Amino acid sequence: MLMLPLIVKADADVASNLRRFDEAKGQEQFALANQMMDNFREAEITDETVHFATGTPSDTLRMQVWYWAAEYFYAEQDYQQSVVYGKKALPLTHGTSWEADCLSIISLAYFRLSDYDQAAHYAKLCYELDEQTGDPGIMSSSLNTLAGIYVGANQPKEAEQYILKAIELAEEVDNPARMAVLQGTASEVYHQMGDDQRALPYAQRACEIEEQRGDLYKLAVRRTQLASVLIGRHDYAQAEATLREAIPVFRKVDDRHSLGIALNKLGMALLCQERQAEAIPHYREAEKIFDEMGDLGNEMHAQRGLYESYWKLNPDSAKIALDRFDLLKDSLYSNATAESMARYNAEFGTDWLHRENEQLRSRTRLYIIIGIVLTLLLVGGVWLWMRRRMHVREAALRAIIDELQRDTSSETSDYPEAPASSDSSHFTATSDGLSPADRDFLSRLVALVRRNMTQSDINVESLAADLCITRGQLNRRVKALAGVTTQQYVIRIRMEQARQLFTRHPDLPVQEVAHKCGFSDPASFSRSFRNTFGLSPSQYKSQE
Secondary structure (H helix, E strand, O other), X not given: OOOOOOOOOOOHHHHHHHXXXXXXXXXXXXXHHHHHHHHHHHOOOOOOOOOOOOOOOHHHHHHHHHHHHHXXXXXXXXXXXXXXXXXXXXXXXXXXXXXXXXXXXXXXXXXXXXXXXXXXXXXHHHXXXXXXXXOHHHHHHHHHHHHHHHHHOOOXXXXXXXXXXXXXXXXXXXXXXHHHHHHHHHHXXXXXXXXXXHHHHHXXXXXXXXXXXXXXXXXXXXXXXXXXXXXXXXXXXXXXXXXXXXXXXXXXXXXXXXXXXXXXXXXXXXHHOXXXXXXXXXXXXXXXXXXXXOOHHHHHHHHHHHHHHHOOOOHHHHHHHHHHHHHHHXXXXXXXHHHHHHHXXXXXXXXXXXXXXXXXXXXXXXXXXXXXXXXXXXXXXXXXXXXXXXXXXXXXXXXXXXXXXXXXXXXXXXXXXXXXXXXXXXXXXXXXXXXXXXHHHHHHHHHHHHHOOOOOOOOHHHHHHHOOOOHXXXXXXXXXXXOOOHHHHHHHHHHHHHHHHHHHXXXXXXXXXXXXXXXXXXXXXXXXXXXXXXXXXXXXXXXX
16 A cells, blocks of 8 residues: 655645735634635645634734644745744744644754754754653654754764664654664664665665555655665665665655655666766756755755766766756855854854953953852742742642542542542641632632643633633732742643542553643643653652
8 A cells, every 4th residue: 555745736825825824913814724724634734624713812823824834835845935934933832832843844844955054953952842751752753853964964973873862762662663764764874974784784674664564655765775775885786676666656656855865866876887878867857856946965966976977978068067066065065054153153252352351251250250159049049939939839739629629529530539638638728828718719710620621722711701800810810829820820730630640540541641631642741741740740650
């Protein structure tokens, strides 16, 4: 069975609707947002139709539409537009489960544009977020992306550390598709290092996995990686045969990028067999593909192949290809290193400026150190006070939830609750620092949240209406009592509910607890739990 990659045809309606959406406001923006989500579903970018509810904040509309636009343009292989919309969405995803996904798509788009420095920058930011989840599958995926970027930047030694760690993590979970990808990347790393003997078993294992899975498209990708290793081992005829099996698959599914890479490699296999005239059309087709896509790195390889193929057949054409190769190489070097050089200069400055300022630094260093020490003491004192206050508020929240659970556990849960724990059942208006009115207010708020606990989006406006106050009054009162925003307090209630479920029902799977606490995405739930308690759900369960 042939499984198609995520490739779609350009749709003028999508581009037109996006331009209108970018400029729209109010009801028009809301209508266009739903229309865009229909467009993305029709293009098979989203797995299901997403429609926004009336009153959805404008920032939420823009974040999701722009993020899915970045995914759409990446699938369409318009990587420049993918970067544009990914960067539009990124600031709006900060602090949400969407942030890592947005960083990932920007990184991949930059990688396809051969802007390796930018690609690595965003990939590392993505990995930092994924590492917080503690999920080995997610982490291995991010590390594979980093390894691929360093391979593209011709830095295989740096790539090696990432791919070996990725394979180690992937072995903790049973995911053949992920392992095939990692094995293929490892083969590319060692091939680029010139160690094709070590690369070969990785490439062969990747092909074996895809054959067992029956995924012909992915098998074609792995065969292209295997062909690189075979060329490195001077087995040109076998490399040619392997590529001729892969190329028709890429044409059938219209994956132009993979097709261009395979054509470049086929040209090399033919060139190494001194079949220059046969190699030229393959290099020409690859050159055209990468020129249209703006992929400087791979177009450069095509131009080099043309130069070497034409060298004995047509010196004039060889000179044209060489000039284009040199131009691409200079442009690629500039794109890949400009930001790094700017960062280097900013961090270290120039020698003469350091010498001129050294005397001034020595006079001010003592004052700076004194200022830092005093600031740290002040910050430490404030932190301790806030920490103590937060512990009191957290204990009060646990007490309120315990009381509500004792009253309603038989009606609201499939799992009978144990009696309230001794560390939280004794809190009163005196011990938790809350007046009876404030405690009653928080109890009603917690009850409302728990009543709608399985909903992923609890609307602050609805909470305020149920409490017979305005949204502003609700936010101000929660801030005064708990020191956080209403939305942050809702998340804290969800996390406290999750903690108690883990404590009282240790056999419950993390995914089920996430669902009961209103999280459809286990990774987002794990990230929130870790941010709240300093441990991942699995770590918390293991110590109970």
